[in-house]
Amino acid sequence: MTMTVLLIVLALLFTAAAVSYFFWVNRQTQGLTKGSEDKSQIPKDEEYSHMIVHELRAPVVAIKDSASILLSDKLSEGEEKKMLNLIHDEAKKLLRQISTILDAAKVADGKLSLKKTRGDIANLVREEMALFQPEAKRKNINIISDIEPGLPSFFFDNVRITEALNNILSNSLKYTNENGIIKVNVTKGGENVVISVADNGIGIAAEKQSRLFSKFEELGGSMDKKKESLSSGLGLYITKWIVEAHGGTIKITSEEGKGTTTIFTLPLDTNEPAQEMP
Template sequence: MKLRTKFSALIGLLVVIIVSGVAVTLYIAESRFLVDEMERSRTDMMKSLAQVAKESIVVNDEILLLNYLKLVKNTKGVMFVSVTDTGGKVLAHTDINLLGTELKDEQTAASLKVEGLVPASHAGVLELAMPVIVNDAKAGIIRIGFSQEALNDEVNLALAVTRKRIAMVAVAALIVGLAGALFLTAMMVGPIRTIAQGAQVIGKGKLDHKITVQSRDELGYLAGEFNKMSERLKELDQLKSDFVSSVTHELRSPLLSLRMYIDMFFKGTAGEINDKQKEYLQVMRDCATRLSKFIDDLLDMAKIERGKMEVNAQVVKLPPLLVEIGQLFKPQVDNKNISLSFNVQESLPDVQIDPERTRQVLINLLSNAVKFTPMGGKINVDARFSPAHKMVEVAVSDTGMGIPADKLDRIFDKFEQVKDGREKISGPKGSGLGLSIVKGLLEMQGGTINVTSELGKGSKFAFTLPLAKQ
């Protein structure tokens, strides 16, 4: 799982938990507030009725009391309103049929013993009773009956409005929170991705690459340290290249002298030599040749890296060059009974290349093909015009050992060698620079190279060459 996904999921989960927790807390608090507010409203209604009843009793004004009862009765959810004396006789009632009747129940008795509200529930009705106090004495009892269904509907309606409001706020908070989480994640992961990509580029050998991170936090510091590291690696790589160049130059002179003296021995300049001495001298000559080739490869690689390899581009007809290379490898392929074929497109366009450098590329690729193709195998060299690239494409394919898939992306790196099964191959071991030199020479001429391979079935190296300028 990517770091960005982890950050987004974690922060998003935290946002959801926090918003959900706040929403639930707000809903519970709002529910309690609504219930308390409705109870307070009913209490205030009872107190107002008690005050009106008190004034009516004091001034003996029944009209005032009846009018107020009608007013209260019009309140939503109120089923009835009544006023009785302390003996339970109905003095006023919204139902005129009950005037003068007596109401004797537990609620009446309980109301005479307290000064506050006395609730009672029966048959879907919430009935509240409260004493009327005149001159510190209980002068009567007031009652209001509320429809339990109407009260529940009112509560549910208010809670529905509350839920909707809280849901809207929660959704808005979630959107803002998740957007903020994504933005924060992008701010955090962006520099990390930049550093990772820069590290990959540096790891591929491009030591002059700079990682650009604008932030001044730990990630910015890390990017700066990466840049310092790449600069130091570049310096070390330059020192290595200078050392290799210097050492190889110093080795060429004594190596040349060694080869000259060996040739002089073969010519008999120092006297006749026997067959055993010739055998030993031939071993010395072969070793000197291999060492000379290795030194030449090191020098070529150093020149390519420094951009000092001379390329003499000119208009070249490719088919004759391919024929020449085929003749050069005929003894080797005949020795291993390998079928070497050239398939060249008719009327192949001329190319703008350095013939010597291209010859070096072909020799290197064919040498590898011959080396790793078993007895009786096949090597094909195809040359054709590629309309897609508008270049001439040359492919060297073989039926050799092939290259493991995990090695293909590093096959052109310096000193990279595939070791799987290669220990069985006879002949001198290569320097590991050949394909790096091939890639460098082609790129300096404006071409490219790629490889496809299947382990155990062979490999195909395809490279492009630019067309001759009109």
């Protein structure tokens, strides 16, 4: 077991280091290139790199330290299992973060595309909510849903819509306090399906709301004055792209101290997409 854990940890550390290095070099190079035209871009590029490294370090540190405690042989069987579960969950988090970074780069380069298949949106929402229930239970947060029965199947990119909903639910869960509530509604509105996620969490300051869909490098201010995880700092940027690429719209309304509601629409596209040319 110990050898398996070590191999997992080493592989993850290597992956995180490689991605961090890639983006660091990439951004530094871009900053230097842009710097000859516009010096103001350099700090933003540096800040982007710092934020990426900071976010990648969090799960890697948790994995490294869990493995370190496991190797000390000081834990009870129950505690060992807890640490192994933590390594598993943090490894998954790290993989999601790497995907988010790569997707953000593809969006910026215009290289992200959709692969639509006919799907059941109600089922997708239920499955995604089920994934968040264990974490919600740990935080004593109630996730409830109201899904209109009989919603028709339609063409959408299952993977990308799952990613968008994941980003929105992650944010709600992260910024909702203990004993809070998250309500997910799915209804048909004209020729669209309307999905809303409403929480009674800490909300978002008015001055930040207009910039929510920007990458965190563009939010301004210094790093110690804001809290954006990859799910909020890059996730909403990608989420907006996903929804709009489907022909939908997305809107966030929020009041500080009272909560946040994210509503997005997806057209009920029943036309089979044209096959892409090889």
